[in-house]
Amino acid sequence: MATRPGTGTPALRHELPPAAVAAMHAQLPTLADDVVAAIVEEVPSYRDAFSGPMGETISDAVELALGGFLILASRGRAADVRTAPAEGSYQLGRGEARSGRTTDALLSAYRIGARVAWRELSTTAVRHGLGAEVLADFAELVFAYIDEQSAAAVAGHTDELATTGRVRQRLLERVANHLLQGSPVDQVVTAAERADWEPPRTLTAVLVPESQVRQLLTALAPGTLQAADAPGLEEGALLLVPDAHAHRRPALLRILADRGAIAGPARPWLDVRASYDRALRARAAGLEVDTEAHLVSLVLDADASARADLRAQLLAPLEGLRPGTAEKLTDTLRCWLLHQGRRDEVAAALFVHPQTVRYRMGQLRELYGDRLDDPDTVLALTVALG
Template sequence: MAIKSDISESRTPADIVKTLRSGIGPVSEEVIEEIQARIPEYARPSDEIYIKVVRMAVEQAIEGFLDRIESPDAPWDPEPFRMIGKGEAAEGRNLEPLQAAMRLGARVGWRRLTELAGPLGLSPQSLYDLGEAIFVYLDQLADAAAEGFDEARAHAAGEMERRRGRLLDLLLSVPPASPDAIADLAKAAAWRLPRTVACVALDDQHGACRVPPLPPDVLTGAGRALPCLLVPDPAGPGQAQLLERALRGHRAAIGPAVPLTAAATSLRWAGEALDLSRRGVLPRGLLRCEDHLATLVVFKDEELVSALAEVRLAPLAHLRPNQQDRLAETLLAWLRHGRGAGEVAAKLHVHPQTVRYRLRQLEELYGDQLADPDIRFELEIALRARQAVMPGR
């Protein structure tokens, strides 16, 4: 956008611009002194390279302003000021110091113009037009710097996200990557190495896994074959509650806390729990593997469990399905909660006499097997697996 002005009958005379150019050096020095005195972020008196960069930026700004006053229709290149905005992002600052520096520079420039108005023969209207042009130009410099700043921040965020994605791949690799490789990539990704981690397996049944907002130290892998999160120090203060709030309403499984080098194991267990949830073996919603370890163990090798069930539940096989269900339920309660009919009846919400009758049936079916602790253990595994896959459990 060119700056149009009514200065001295629509254009500043060349001799006036020439006079203003001759004063760029002293004005630049004054602007730099003001900036360094009033804006702590730019106060680096011992850094000669930095001062040189600041001086170059100030002189460029003043030269650019005079060029646009002299030739308002000439194209303007915002790239130098976009680069300045990128530099601010690289320094880790926001745009407030730069905007303050620009305002200071504009004030100094306006002050010098008012001092030169008389010697240059500028009318009040011409002086007013120059002042307006300064602030239009200031807005455009600020816009260019903001554009560069946003671009640099977006690029940095994207690069950091890519580094964290590579770090997650490394942490979940099998066999585990070397500690040195993990430490180097973690440093590049600005990620503090924790002592323990827990992985969360996320449901992706519809092919569009949405990762909820989470703290920045949680690594996310929404695009992996098994979408997941990696949570550092899961047992830390407030971590469990924070994770539960973030994942409320999602179907997900939280793996157990493990050393950093065993992250892949935590994810594997979480994935197995999520699969059992999809099949209806485990509840829907948010699961913690630690609450379902027995079921995870039982279903680790389903063929073996099926073979065990076929052997240990054979005495029930000839009964009608509803009889099998009642006796299996009673036997599991007896194995889990004690051998008194009263305790079993309380768990099943039936009359103790009903439990005694069923237990006599079970003694007839199993005989001395129920006295063998190894058989009782295997029976409990088989009955737990049967209960887990029963419809409507």
């Protein structure tokens, strides 16, 4: 068996008799219908796809491919005749990817087509006197040709998935960017429709290291968005996870555990920027995994300079004391606030005698007067010393 330059398809050592080739050409319409019928029967995913007018279109395509093969077999000029049928197979593969069918189904169809075609064509060849040696060459050429067409179809399928995946990823990133930039609702909704992305009830912003993105995307909900160039994000990546609220949040936190990630609160999907901003603040504060477990710290540290000013203002009555005394009274005042004035609990927290607490609180009352009974002052001191 020789191989023609420029193609992997072998050429026959012996020419096929013209009468046999003519007979094979004559049977192509019937053979194409038989191939389609066999595929429909044996590959379930093609039953609906090949029904009605679509079945006729596929039958015509099969007839064209088989006609190209017979030209190849009769002339032995593979390089001249395989381009069009191979291009057809390539485009078929792309179409199958767009239809959501797998390469397994596609390759099954080619195998079935090869089997049916060989059975019918070989019968005609024998009937026209082809000897065993020529028939063996013919068989090898049939299956080599089908291999070429299968490879072209798989290449088309792979290219379509890659192209579709890249395009859709860009569209999804555009949705995320609109959400983070606060774009008008109609723009966000339009972007979601173009990306074929169904808006969830809520979105949760999750900051993750770059090294964890791929693994997390396989573990999180399929509709998770990955934001590109999120505003204010200097390192790591931002994922927007759909419907991870209420009883679903613990599952999200288990996935994120030990990954250096931080999850903001669940928010209505159009308000996810608030979740992202909180996650950013939490990471800046050195927190991990769950912002909702650190709400007090986040509130108290929301404006560090304002809190420092508040603390200085409220502790002004202690400025004239010795540093050691001021520190002890400050600690006592903090515990008194946190334990709501229960002297024994304050003493236990400070590891001192209750009488010491009584003495210190007497000092503080002398310094603050009635202000320690004022609800606004108590609230301000609790925030400042919390």
